[in-house]
Amino acid sequence: MTARRDLAVAVAIWAVLSAIGVVVVLGTQILPVIASREAEVVNGAFVMLTVASVPILMLVVVPSAYSAIRFRASDDDETDGPPIHGHRAFEAGWVVVSLVLVIGLAAFGTIGLLEIRGGPDADLEVRAESTQWAWEFAYPDLGVRSKELVLPVDRRVRITIVSDDVLHSFYVPAFGIKQDAVPGRVTYLHVTPTVTGTYGAQCAELCGLGHTKMVAGVAVLELSEFEAWVAEQQPQQP
Ligand SMILES: [Cu+2]
Numbered sequence: 001m002t003a004r005r006d007l008a009v010a011v012a013i014w015a016v017l018s019a020i021g022v023v024v025v026l027g028t029q030i031l032p033v034i035a036s037r038e039a040e041v042v043n044g045a046f047v048m049l050t051v052a053s054v055p056i057l058m059l060v061v062v063p064s065a066y067s068a069i070r071f072r073a074s075d076d077d078e079t080d081g082p083p084i085h086g087h088r089a090f091e092a093g094w095v096v097v098s099l100v101l102v103i104g105l106a107a108f109g110t111i112g113l114l115e116i117r118g119g120p121d122a123d124l125e126v127r128a129e130s131t132q133w134a135w136e137f138a139y140p141d142l143g144v145r146s147k148e149l150v151l152p153v154d155r156r157v158r159i160t161i162v163s164d165d166v167l168h169s170f171y172v173p174a175f176g177i178k179q180d181a182v183p184g185r186v187t188y189l190h191v192t193p194t195v196t197g198t199y200g201a202q203c204a205e206l207c208g209l210g211h212t213k214m215v216a217g218v219a220v221l222e223l224s225e226f227e228a229w230v231a232e233q234q235p236q237q238p
Pocket of ligand 1: 130133167168169203204205206207211214
């Protein structure tokens with residue numbers, strides 16, 4: 001077999017395995033639960049990065065495996081292989097392709113980040129208060145306090161996060177969002193829940209003995225149910 005033929009065979013194997021890999025990735029849901037607009041963006045980034053990495057992985061694995069099998073030296077061959085000389089066009093191509101990939105992925109990531117951050121406007125304000133070792137949620141415009149984070153579906157919520165004592169981190173895996181709670185500072189994030197249901201919030205910053213128990217329920221309700229919940233909570237306020 002000529003070198004050109006070997007190259008053609010290796011490229012064909014690379015193309016087939018890459019295509020299979022991409023199909024497998026696209027058929028796999030990477031985030032177990034996607035319940036917010038932000039989680040959709042995060043999931044899109046996971047899918048994009050994984051899809052992009054499949055042909056690159058195959059570019060490493062296929063030539064290595066193909067060479068190891070096809071050009072294997074016989075057991076009694078102790079000689080060195082032929083010396084390798086540089087190939088300027090190949091090296092230049094390598095640098096350019098890597099550069100384009102990195103810049104493309106950085107642009108993709110920046111767009112996603114801006115999408116998650118969004119503008120300052122929100123339909124609802126919630127204050128997530130953290131302390132060793134519990135979360136409490138205040139709704140300043142509604143005069144409600146709750147141990148559970150209850151949100152209306154399809155409304156953009158601004159969650160400001162504060163800490164009474166040490167570093168904590170507000171994390172709702174189903175929403176794809178996480179933000180540190182820093183004593184003496186106010187941090188915030190935005191979330192737009194898209195699927196009604198019950199989820200969980202978990203402190204994601206080791207904060208002492210009770211860290212693993214620093215969880216809170218998260219409920220996403222239809223707007224009318226949310227309003228009923230608010231009305232139910234309000235009379236308890238002095
Ligand atoms: Cu904590």
